[in-house]
Structure formats: structure tokens, C-alpha cells
Amino acid sequence: MSDISLTVAVALCITAFLAGWIDAVVGGGGLVQLPALLIGLPAHLPPTYALGTTKVVSLCGTVVSAVTYARRAPLDVSVALRFSAVALASAAGGALFASAVSEEVLQPVIMVVLLGVAVFVVVRPRFGAAVAAEAPSRRRRAAAVLVAGVGVGFYDGLIGPGTGTFLVIALVTLMRMSLLTASATAKVVNVGTNVGGLLVFAADGAVLWGLVPFMAAFNMAGSWTGARMAVKRGNGFVRVVLLVVVTALVARLAYDQWWA
Structure with a gap:
């Protein structure tokens, strides 16, 4: 913390609140939080510190939103926990391989998939509107x-941003959940992916523990607010946020691929 100014710390906390809100509604908070940490951390620290710190902060917020959803939204806890256990192991594997795989190879593929998802959601207004x-x-x-x-868990440990969004899409498409139920289930699964990645990064000492309590508090507040809004406003609200986040994720990946 001594190397981070008060202004930067405040900015990171505000970013953590926004990331928690986005993650709670539909996932994708890493789009905001990870770049902010990469910019705000001291230049002498490697990027793995941003990844490790993000995992701890996101874990705190995801637990809050998962509990909020479990109390207020339709959620099969046993199904969510089974997915979470598999995702935990897979995310740990992804984190171990993080340095061995080039993001430049994966990003174009991810962009194509996300663009396809955006088109599908637009042309299918009833996507995730009701349970089968x-x-x-x-x-x-x-x-x-x-x-x-396995797939999304490994991706979270490997790269990260957009994990919650991919989980929601997979659960709606394959498990035929409503968007609201898929968002609730994704939070429980995301707890597992965050724990899996964190175990690896923490073992390497790549976490700024002095910064974590402050960012985590704001992230948890954002997660609580986002989860309550999603439950109150329903599938239509989640669908709009999903489209916005998917568009932002494609733009971010395109920037990283060709202009960064």
C-alpha cells in the first residue's frame, strides 16, 4: 500500500464497486477491475499481482452476491455447488498454465464467440426469459x-475477464435456466473459479494484501446492490446488461488484440 497513492487507492475502490455490481448482475466485472489494477499498481510489480489481487477482491464480492441470490432468487444450490467444485479444480489448472498460453491466440476466438452470442441474444428476445x-x-x-x-473454469484461471458472462450463457443454453436463475447459479460457480485461481496466485505471493480489504469492501457493496437489483427487476433487466457487457468485452478484446 505504501507505493500506492491515496488518489489511486480511492479510484481502485470505486472501480471495485462498479465491478461488483456488474459481476452480480451478469458477470464481466473483470472488464473494469483488472485493467484498473494493471494501470494503478506500481510499475515494478509484475501483472500477476493484478491477477492475484483481483481474485481475492472478486471472491469476496461473489460470495456476497451468491448469498443474496440464494435468499431471493430461484436457485438449485446442489446443482450450483457441483458445478462450482468442478470449476474450482479447472480454474486452478488454468492458473498454472497461464504463463504458457498466448492471449493473442485465444482472443480472436473469444471475440468471434461473443459476437455470435450478442447476435443470438438480439434475434432471440425470449432467450433466458423463462425456465424450460x-x-x-x-x-x-x-x-x-x-x-x-471445466471449460469456463479453466478460462477463468487462464485469463479471467468475462467468466461470469460465459457462465450465464452456458447455463441458459445448456441447462435451460432463466437468465435470473443462471445469474444466481453463475455466482456460486464463480466462487469456485475464484478460489481455484487464488490458490495458485496466493501460493506465489502475487497478492497485495494491504489493498485487498478496502477494494473488497467496495466490491461486496457493489455485489449486494447488483444482486438485489437483478432479482427485483427480473430477466429483462439482466438481458439488457448482458448485451452491454458482451459488447464491452468484445471492444476490450479487440483493443487488446490490435491497438494496445
């Missing part, structure tokens, strides 16, 4: 575990 009448088949549940648990 029948429970998902065993094949769909297995695919959901593979995509949301």
Missing part, C-alpha cells in the same frame, strides 16, 4: 458440466 417446461436431459447436463465447469 422439462428438466434438461442427461446429455445436456453433462455438456453443461464440461462447458461451464
Whole structure:
């Protein structure tokens, strides 16, 4: 903390609140929080400190939003916990491989996927508007575990931003959840991905523990506010935020790929 000015610390806390709100509604708070940390941290610290610190801060906020959703929104806790356990292990694996995979290779693929998602959500107004009448088949549940648990978990440990958004999309598409239920479930799964990544980064000492309590408090406040708004306003509100976050994520990845 001694190397970070009061102005920068305040800015990071405000950013943490916004990131917590976005994460609670539909995921994607890393779009805001991670770049802010990369800019605000002292130049002599490697980027892994931003990743490690973000994991701790996001974990605190995600726990708050998960509890808020569990109390107020339709949520199958046992299903969410199973996904979370798989995602935890997968995220730890992704964090271990973080330095071995080039983001420049993955980012164009991710952008294409997100653009496809945005188009799909726009042309399908009923996407995630209601729960399917029948429970998902065993094949769909297995695919959901593979995509949301293993795939997205590994991505969170490897890169991070947009994890919550990918979880929501996978759960709506494969598990046929409503957007609100998918957002609630994604928070529980995201707790697992954050823990998995954090175990690796913390073991390497790549966390600014002096900054964490302040950012975490603001992130938790944002998460609590966002979760309550999502539950109160319903699927339509979540859908609008999803489109905004997907668009912002594509723009951010395009910037990183070609102009940064």
C-alpha cells in the first residue's frame, strides 16, 4: 500500500464497486477491475499481482452476491455447488498454465464467440426469459458440466475477464435456466473459479494484501446492490446488461488484440 497513492487507492475502490455490481448482475466485472489494477499498481510489480489481487477482491464480492441470490432468487444450490467444485479444480489448472498460453491466440476466438452470442441474444428476445417446461436431459447436463465447469473454469484461471458472462450463457443454453436463475447459479460457480485461481496466485505471493480489504469492501457493496437489483427487476433487466457487457468485452478484446 505504501507505493500506492491515496488518489489511486480511492479510484481502485470505486472501480471495485462498479465491478461488483456488474459481476452480480451478469458477470464481466473483470472488464473494469483488472485493467484498473494493471494501470494503478506500481510499475515494478509484475501483472500477476493484478491477477492475484483481483481474485481475492472478486471472491469476496461473489460470495456476497451468491448469498443474496440464494435468499431471493430461484436457485438449485446442489446443482450450483457441483458445478462450482468442478470449476474450482479447472480454474486452478488454468492458473498454472497461464504463463504458457498466448492471449493473442485465444482472443480472436473469444471475440468471434461473443459476437455470435450478442447476435443470438438480439434475434432471440425470449432467450433466458423463462425456465424450460422439462428438466434438461442427461446429455445436456453433462455438456453443461464440461462447458461451464471445466471449460469456463479453466478460462477463468487462464485469463479471467468475462467468466461470469460465459457462465450465464452456458447455463441458459445448456441447462435451460432463466437468465435470473443462471445469474444466481453463475455466482456460486464463480466462487469456485475464484478460489481455484487464488490458490495458485496466493501460493506465489502475487497478492497485495494491504489493498485487498478496502477494494473488497467496495466490491461486496457493489455485489449486494447488483444482486438485489437483478432479482427485483427480473430477466429483462439482466438481458439488457448482458448485451452491454458482451459488447464491452468484445471492444476490450479487440483493443487488446490490435491497438494496445
